[in-house]
Amino acid sequence: MVPFSIETHHLSHAFHNRPVLHDLNLQVPTGSIFGFLGPNGSGKTTTIRLLLGLIRSPSTAIRLMGKDSRTHRLEILSRIGALIESPALYNHLSGRDNLEVIRLARQVDQKQIDRVLGMVQLTGDAQQKVRAYSLGMRQRLGIAMALLGDPHLLILDEPTNGLDPAGIREIRELLIELSQRHGKTVFVSSHLLGEMEKMATHLAILNEGHLLFQGTMAQLQHLQLPVLSLETDHNATARALLQRAGYQLLDGGTEQLTVSVKDRPQIGAINRLLLDQGVSIYKLHMHQPTLEDLFFTLTSHPKTLENR
Numbered sequence: 001m002v003p004f005s006i007e008t009h010h011l012s013h014a015f016h017n018r019p020v021l022h023d024l025n026l027q028v029p030t031g032s033i034f035g036f037l038g039p040n041g042s043g044k045t046t047t048i049r050l051l052l053g054l055i056r057s058p059s060t061a062i063r064l065m066g067k068d069s070r071t072h073r074l075e076i077l078s079r080i081g082a083l084i085e086s087p088a089l090y091n092h093l094s095g096r097d098n099l100e101v102i103r104l105a106r107q108v109d110q111k112q113i114d115r116v117l118g119m120v121q122l123t124g125d126a127q128q129k130v131r132a133y134s135l136g137m138r139q140r141l142g143i144a145m146a147l148l149g150d151p152h153l154l155i156l157d158e159p160t161n162g163l164d165p166a167g168i169r170e171i172r173e174l175l176i177e178l179s180q181r182h183g184k185t186v187f188v189s190s191h192l193l194g195e196m197e198k199m200a201t202h203l204a205i206l207n208e209g210h211l212l213f214q215g216t217m218a219q220l221q222h223l224q225l226p227v228l229s230l231e232t233d234h235n236a237t238a239r240a241l242l243q244r245a246g247y248q249l250l251d252g253g254t255e256q257l258t259v260s261v262k263d264r265p266q267i268g269a270i271n272r273l274l275l276d277q278g279v280s281i282y283k284l285h286m287h288q289p290t291l292e293d294l295f296f297t298l299t300s301h302p303k304t305l306e307n308r
């Protein structure tokens with residue numbers, strides 16, 4: 001088994017001379033659930049389209065399952081299942097018949113239909129017309145289509161887009177199952193940070209076409225100092241005071257302030273600073289940064305981590 005299912009070497013891309021991807025060196029470990037995170041427009045879909053050969057770049061240097069994508073295109077594509085946002089489905093056909101259409105086009109064994117229906121837990125609903133499916137069921141059917149042909153690698157672009165919390169949970173549980181029970185490598189793009197935190201074994205964070213981080217969740221946590229959350233009677237004043245004193249503030253929303261701290265004495269210093277300036281503290285809580293905190297630090301202060 002190759003160590004990396006996806007490897008890119010200095011992958012760059014420009015649309016009409018406007019660079020949108022800069023020197024991406026991705027390494028997606030075989031067997032991982034790899035969360036590919038980034039804000040809108042950061043280049044996630046472009047990367048995925050390059051990986052799938054849907055667009056080409058002169059500089060393209062991509063290895064999939066250990067093979068060069070330029071010389072082994074067909075062999076590679078036969079081992080990848082992909083879903084780019086919502087699947088194209090025939091509403092007047094049943095789930096099973098939708099799969100049958102793809103099965104015939106791909107010339108895959110008939111037995112695979114029951115197998116993939118079982119994998120995405122749609123066996124009981126397979127005869128129903130797709131027009132009666134919930135959005136979550138439609139996404140699961142799309143993933144079942146991607147699974148026809150028993151691919152080694154699944155590439156999913158924002159598979160939870162537009163789903164309600166129950167639908168998001170269904171997809172999350174499915175992807176974990178596909179990885180853990182069926183041994184698939186799952187490359188999944190998303191801007192839902194909390195979601196990735198719950199399922200990804202590895203992460204890459206993209207911003208404006210630059211890769212800001214790549215590694216395990218634990219490695220990402222390790223880069224960052226603990227975070228102090230504060231609720232005060234006047235957050236705007238507290239924010240200004242802390243900024244003036246040189247503390248690094250993260251985006252805690254309007255309800256609370258979040259600050260990176262080095263150690264416990266710094267918490268005492270923050271406490272004193274605010275009280276001395278007449279700000280009352282209602283709540284003070286130290287915790288490990290969430291992915292949301294880390295993402296904010298990385299995308300708004302990319303230099304912060306580079307300097308450590």
Ligand SMILES: Nc1ncnc2c1ncn2[C@@H]1O[C@H](COP(=O)(O)OP(=O)(O)OP(=O)(O)O)[C@@H](O)[C@H]1O
Binds near residue numbers: 016039041042191
């Ligand atoms: N076909 C195209 N022609 C010109 N520019 C494009 C094209 N496709 C994407 N872009 C631009 O490339 C940049 C990256 O877009 P991309 O769709 O890859 O980002 P993304 O991270 O997938 O965003 P989103 O989460 O909104 O889908 C954006 O500035 C976008 O406007």
